Amino acid sequence: MLTKQEEFYLLKKLGRKPNSLEIDMIDAEWSEHCSYKSSKKFVRSLPSRSKRVIVGPGYDAGVLDIGDNDVITVHIESHNHPSAVEPYGGAATGVGGVIRDIISMGTRPIALLNALRFSSLNAEDNTSKSKWLFKNVVKGIADYGNCIGIPTVGGDIEFDESFRDYCLVDVAAIGLGKRDEIISNHAEEDDLIVLAGNGTGKDGIRGASFASKLLDDEDRSAVQIPDPFLEKLLIEATIEATNSKCINAIKDLGGGGLSCCLSELSHLVEKGFEIELSKIHTKVDDLSPNEIMISESQERMVYIINRNRLSRFQEIFNKYSITHSIIGKVHGQDNLKIHFQGKLIANIPSSLMVNAPLCNRKSMKPDYLKVLKQRMNVDKIIDYNSVLLRLLANPNIGNKRWVYQQYDHEVGLRTVIKPGANASVIKINDNKFISIKLDGNSKHCYLDPYYGTLGCLSEACRNVVCTGARPVGIIDHLQFGSPENPQIYWTFLKSIKAIINFCKYMKIPVVGGKVSFYNETMNSPIKPSPVIGTIGLIKDRYHITNNVPINGDSVFILGQSSEEMAGTEYCSLIGHTEYGNVPKVDLETDRKNNLAILDLIQNGLIDFVHDCSKGGIGTALAELAISGNVGIEIDLQKIPNSCSRHDFLLFSETHSRFIIGTRNTNSVKKLLRRKGCIFSEIGKVDTIEILNFHYSGEDIINLSVKDLNRSYNTMNQLMD
Amino acid sequence: MGVGIVVFPGSNCDRDVNHVLNDVIGLNTRYVWHTQKSIDEYDALILPGGFSYGDRLRAGIIAAQSPIVEAIKKKADEGLPILGICNGFQILVEAGLLPGALVRNDKLKFSCEWLKMEVLNVDTPFTNLFKLNDQIRIPIAHGEGRYIISDDKLKELYKNNQIVCKYKDLNPNGSIDMIAAVCNEERNVMGIMPHPERASEPILSPEHTKSNARLIFHSLKNFLSSYTKY
Numbered sequence: 001m002l003t004k005q006e007e008f009y010l011l012k013k014l015g016r017k018p019n020s021l022e023i024d025m026i027d028a029e030w031s032e033h034c035s036y037k038s039s040k041k042f043v044r045s046l047p048s049r050s051k052r053v054i055v056g057p058g059y060d061a062g063v064l065d066i067g068d069n070d071v072i073t074v075h076i077e078s079h080n081h082p083s084a085v086e087p088y089g090g091a092a093t094g095v096g097g098v099i100r101d102i103i104s105m106g107t108r109p110i111a112l113l114n115a116l117r118f119s120s121l122n123a124e125d126n127t128s129k130s131k132w133l134f135k136n137v138v139k140g141i142a143d144y145g146n147c148i149g150i151p152t153v154g155g156d157i158e159f160d161e162s163f164r165d166y167c168l169v170d171v172a173a174i175g176l177g178k179r180d181e182i183i184s185n186h187a188e189e190d191d192l193i194v195l196a197g198n199g200t201g202k203d204g205i206r207g208a209s210f211a212s213k214l215l216d217d218e219d220r221s222a223v224q225i226p227d228p229f230l231e232k233l234l235i236e237a238t239i240e241a242t243n244s245k246c247i248n249a250i251k252d253l254g255g256g257g258l259s260c261c262l263s264e265l266s267h268l269v270e271k272g273f274e275i276e277l278s279k280i281h282t283k284v285d286d287l288s289p290n291e292i293m294i295s296e297s298q299e300r301m302v303y304i305i306n307r308n309r310l311s312r313f314q315e316i317f318n319k320y321s322i323t324h325s326i327i328g329k330v331h332g333q334d335n336l337k338i339h340f341q342g343k344l345i346a347n348i349p350s351s352l353m354v355n356a357p358l359c360n361r362k363s364m365k366p367d368y369l370k371v372l373k374q375r376m377n378v379d380k381i382i383d384y385n386s387v388l389l390r391l392l393a394n395p396n397i398g399n400k401r402w403v404y405q406q407y408d409h410e411v412g413l414r415t416v417i418k419p420g421a422n423a424s425v426i427k428i429n430d431n432k433f434i435s436i437k438l439d440g441n442s443k444h445c446y447l448d449p450y451y452g453t454l455g456c457l458s459e460a461c462r463n464v465v466c467t468g469a470r471p472v473g474i475i476d477h478l479q480f481g482s483p484e485n486p487q488i489y490w491t492f493l494k495s496i497k498a499i500i501n502f503c504k505y506m507k508i509p510v511v512g513g514k515v516s517f518y519n520e521t522m523n524s525p526i527k528p529s530p531v532i533g534t535i536g537l538i539k540d541r542y543h544i545t546n547n548v549p550i551n552g553d554s555v556f557i558l559g560q561s562s563e564e565m566a567g568t569e570y571c572s573l574i575g576h577t578e579y580g581n582v583p584k585v586d587l588e589t590d591r592k593n594n595l596a597i598l599d600l601i602q603n604g605l606i607d608f609v610h611d612c613s614k615g616g617i618g619t620a621l622a623e624l625a626i627s628g629n630v631g632i633e634i635d636l637q638k639i640p641n642s643c644s645r646h647d648f649l650l651f652s653e654t655h656s657r658f659i660i661g662t663r664n665t666n667s668v669k670k671l672l673r674r675k676g677c678i679f680s681e682i683g684k685v686d687t688i689e690i691l692n693f694h695y696s697g698e699d700i701i702n703l704s705v706k707d708l709n710r711s712y713n714t715m716n717q718l719m720d
Numbered sequence: 721m722g723v724g725i726v727v728f729p730g731s732n733c734d735r736d737v738n739h740v741l742n743d744v745i746g747l748n749t750r751y752v753w754h755t756q757k758s759i760d761e762y763d764a765l766i767l768p769g770g771f772s773y774g775d776r777l778r779a780g781i782i783a784a785q786s787p788i789v790e791a792i793k794k795k796a797d798e799g800l801p802i803l804g805i806c807n808g809f810q811i812l813v814e815a816g817l818l819p820g821a822l823v824r825n826d827k828l829k830f831s832c833e834w835l836k837m838e839v840l841n842v843d844t845p846f847t848n849l850f851k852l853n854d855q856i857r858i859p860i861a862h863g864e865g866r867y868i869i870s871d872d873k874l875k876e877l878y879k880n881n882q883i884v885c886k887y888k889d890l891n892p893n894g895s896i897d898m899i900a901a902v903c904n905e906e907r908n909v910m911g912i913m914p915h916p917e918r919a920s921e922p923i924l925s926p927e928h929t930k931s932n933a934r935l936i937f938h939s940l941k942n943f944l945s946s947y948t949k950y
Contacts, residue, residue, distance in 0.1 A: 139829070142829075142830055143830075146771070146830055146861070146863075147730070147732075147771040147774055147775065148732070149732025149771070227774075228771075228774060229729075229730050229771065229773065229774025229776070230774075232729075232730055232732065232771070232774075233729060233730075319753075320729065321729070404832075405830075405831050405832055405833050406830050406831070406832070407830075407832060408830070408832045408861040409832055410832060410859050410915065410918045410924070411732060411733060411736065411769075411861065411918075412735075412736065413736045413739060413740070413917070413918060413921070413924060415924065416923055416924065416928075418926060427923065427924075541923065546927075546928060720827070
C-alpha cells in the first residue's frame with residue numbers, strides 16, 4: 001500500500017489522479033522489494049568499480065571480466081516470505097528467478113549456490129516447523145536446479161532460534177559468456193516487445209507487496225508455482241536467440257510481474273512502450289488488466305527484438321514449443337502506455353515508476369546492545385572431548401551431506417572442488433577456474449552488526465583463498481527485519497558500513513547484491529543476517545589445493561588466536577549468549593595472511609589449508625582429520641594466543657587464521673617470516689587415527705577419528 | 721558419420737557428452753534433435769542424461785513416445801551401438817529396448833555422489849577395453865535409478881550375461897542385485913545409471929586422479945574402428 005506521502009508525490013508528478021491500474025502498478029514497483037526505497041542511497045555508496053567490473057550492481061546480474069574475452073555474471077536473490085509459507089514452491093521459484101537474471105545478460109548459467117537459515121532442528125520440539133521447512137526448501141531447490149541441469153555447487157546453512165517459524169532462502173547464480181556477446185540492452189523505435197514462456201495466471205498476485213511487509217498471514221496466492229522444465233527450454237531458446245543476434249534487450253519477470261519488468265526495461269533502454277494486454281497468453285480467461293500487470297507467474301521473459309529478426313526468433317521459440325506473444329512495440333521516449341482491447345488504460349512515465357521517493361528512516365542503537373555483558377563468567381569445563389563432539393554434532397558445524405547429495409553438483413563438467421569443502425571451484429577452461437563461497441553469521445551480526453558483517457566478508461574471502469583463488473568480486477545479500485524500526489535500521493547501516501570499509505581496503509568491488517527487509521514473523525524480527533559471497537579467480541590448475549592431510553605433514557597455524565568468544569558456537573552450546581566481544585577483523589592482518597596463503601599455494605609449498613571459523617581451532621582440526629581419515633597431534637602450548645583458558649583457545653572464532661599442512665617446513669617458515677606473519681608449527685599428521693590436543697604433556701582432547709566422524713554426521717542421520 | 725547425441729526437450733547432459741567425446745576421446749559427434757526423422761548417418765547413438773519433458777508422469781516415458789524412438793528401435797534391431805546414460809537409460813527401458821524398469825530410489829530422494837561399480841561383461845561395444853571385475857570410480861545423479869525386474873527375467877539376465885555393471889560396496893538406490901548397467905541380448909544396446917562423462921577428466925574426480933570410466937567411451941571408439949575395418 002502506498003503511504004500518504006507517496007500518494008501525494010505521485011499526484012504531483014503525474015499531474016492527475018492515477019486510476020486503479022496505475023495505482024496497482026506503482027504499488028508493486030514502489031514496494032520495498034522492487035524499489036529499494038529504504039536502502040538505495042546507501043547501497044549506491046558500495047565500492048563497485050574495478051577494471052574487471054563491466055556491469056556493477058543493478059537490476060539484473062553483475063558482469064565481471066575474467067580475461068581472454070570471458071565474462072562471468074553473478075547474481076543473488078532471496079525468496080524468504082514465499083518459502084516460509086510454501087517452502088517447496090518458494091525455494092524452487094527462487095532458483096528460477098535468479099537463473100533468469102543470468103540469462104537476461106545473454107550468458108549461460110553454470111553454477112548455483114544457496115544460503116539457508118532455519119531455526120534449530122530440535123527433534124523433541126514438535127511445535128517447530130524447522131525440519132519441515134528445511135526438508136522442503138532443500139527439495140525445492142534440488143528439484144528445480146537438477147531439472148534445469150545447473151549444478152548446485154555450494155552453500156551455507158545456519159540454524160538459529162531467531163528464524164523460528166521462518167526461513168531465509170538465498171540463491172546465487174553464476175553465468176558464463178563472452179564479453180563481446182553480452183546483451184547490450186538497447187531498443188529502437190518500432191522494435192517489437194515479446195512476452196515468452198508461461199501463461200500469465202493468478203499465481204503470485206501482489207507477491208512483491210507481500211514480501212514488503214511482515215509475515216502475518218499466510219497468503220498462499222502470493223506464492224508462485226515452479227515449472228523447471230519450461231525454464232530449461234527458456235534457457236536454451238534464449239541462448240540460441242542471443243547467438244542468432246535476434247535480441248536487442250531482455251528482462252525477466254520477477255517481483256512485481258509485468259509492471260516492474262516493463263517499467264524497468266523501458267527506463268533501461270530509455271524508450272517508451274505501447275503494450276496491448278489482450279495479446280498476452282494467459283492461463284485462465286478471467287484475468288483483469290490489473291491482475292495481468294502484477295501477476296508473478298514464473299518462467300516468463302520479455303524480449304525486445306528488431307522486426308527483421310522476428311521470423312528467426314519465432315523459429316527458435318517454436319522449436320522449443322515455447323508460447324510467445326507480441327505484446328507491443330517500442331514507441332516514444334519514456335511513457336509506459338498500457339492498452340486493453342484498444343483502449344488506453346494506463347499511461348505513466350517509466351522514470352517516475354522506477355524512481356520511488358526514497359525514505360528517510362530513523363536509526364537508533366538497539367537497546368539489547370546496551371546491556372551486553374563485557375566479562376565472561378563461565379565455569380571451567382572438565383570434559384573437552386565431549387564438548388568437541390557436541391560442537392561437531394551441531395548442524396551449524398557438522399557435515400551437510402544430506403543437503404548437497406540431493407543437488408546434482410556435477411552436471412556441466414565444471415565442478416572441480418565439490419560441496420562440503422572450504423569453497424567450491426568451477427572450471428572455466430583448462431587453465432582458468434573460479435572459486436566461490438557464501439558465508440554468514442547471524443549470531444555475530446546480532447551482537448555486533450559492524451564487526452559481525454566484517455567477519456562474514458573476511459570468512460568468505462578466506463574460504464576462497466584456501467582454494468588458491470584471489471578474490472575479485474563480492475556479492476552481498478542484506479537481510480533484516482522492518483526498516484521502519486529504527487533499532488533494526490541501525491543494524492542495517494552498520495552492516496553496509498562494514499562492507500564499504502572492507503571492500504575499499506581490500507580493493508575488491510561489490511558486483512551484485514540485494515536488500516531484503518521485513519524479515520519478521522509475528523513473534524520477532526530475525527537477527528541481522530547479511531550473507532556475503534566472494535568470487536575468486538585461479539589462473540593455473542596447479543594452484544588449486546586439494547586439501548587432504550597426508551601422513552607426515554607438519555601442521556602450522558597462521559594468525560594469532562584471541563579471546564573473542566561472543567556469538568561463538570561454543571558460547572551458544574554452554575548457553576552464554578549475552579556476552580558482547582565478537583571476533584574483530586584487523587584488516588591489515590587479514591590481507592597479509594590471505595596474501596601469504598596465496599603465495600604458499602602458488603609456490604606449491606603446502607598440502608592442505610583450512611580456515612578457522614565456526615567452532616574454532618578445535619573443529620577445524622577435527623574436520624581435517626575426518627577429511628583425510630588421519631590422526632593429528634597438536635601441542636596447544638605452541639599456538640600463538642592471548643586466551644586465558646584452554647576452552648577459549650580451542651573454540652574462539654578469531655578471524656584471519658588458517659591451519660596449514662606441509663612437508664616443506666623450512667620453506668614455509670621462511671616465506672611466512674618474510675611476510676611478517678604471526679605463525680607457529682603446532683603439530684603433526686600421522687597414521688594413528690586419533691585427534692590429540694595436549695598441553696605440557698597432559699591430554700586435553702583425545703578422540704578417535706571414527707568418533708569424530710560419527711558426531712560430524714549427526715544432522716545427516718537425523719534427516720535421513 | 722560419427723556418434724549421434726539424441727537431444728530431447730529437457731536433456732541436460734547432451735553438451736557434456738559432446739565435450740567428452742570430441743575433446744577427450746576423439747570421436748566426431750552430431751546433435752540429433754528429437755523431431756529428426758532420419759538417423760541413418762550415425763555409427764552409434766547416445767541418449768544423454770537429463771530430465772526429458774521434466775520427468776513428468778515418470779522419468780523417460782514421454783520421450784519414449786517420440787517419433788525418433790521408432791527410428792532408434794529400427795537401428796537397434798540392425799545392431800547399431802546405442803548407449804543410454806541416466807535419463808537415456810530410463811528412456812530405453814520405457815521404449816522397451818532394455819528389460820526391467822527404473823523406479824524411485826529406495827530413500828525417495830535424489831542422490832548425487834561418487835561411488836564404485838564393477839564390470840561384469842566385457843563383451844559389449846561399451847566395455848570391451850575393461851577386464852572382467854574391473855572397478856570404476858564414477859558419480860551417480862538420479863532420483864529414479866532403482867533398477868527392478870521380475871525374478872524370472874532376472875534369471876534370464878544372468879543367463880544371457882546382460883548385467884554389464886553392478887554397484888560395488890554400497891547400493892545407492894536399492895537396485896535389485898546392485899545393478900547399475902544392463903544390455904540387451906544382442907549386446908548392442910546398453911543403459912547405465914552412473915555418468916561416465918563426468919568421470920572422464922582427471923580434474924573432475926574428487927581425488928583429481930585419472931578414472932577408468934572414460935574407457936566406456938574408448939571402448940565404443942575401439943568397437944567402431946574395428947567395425948569399420950571389417
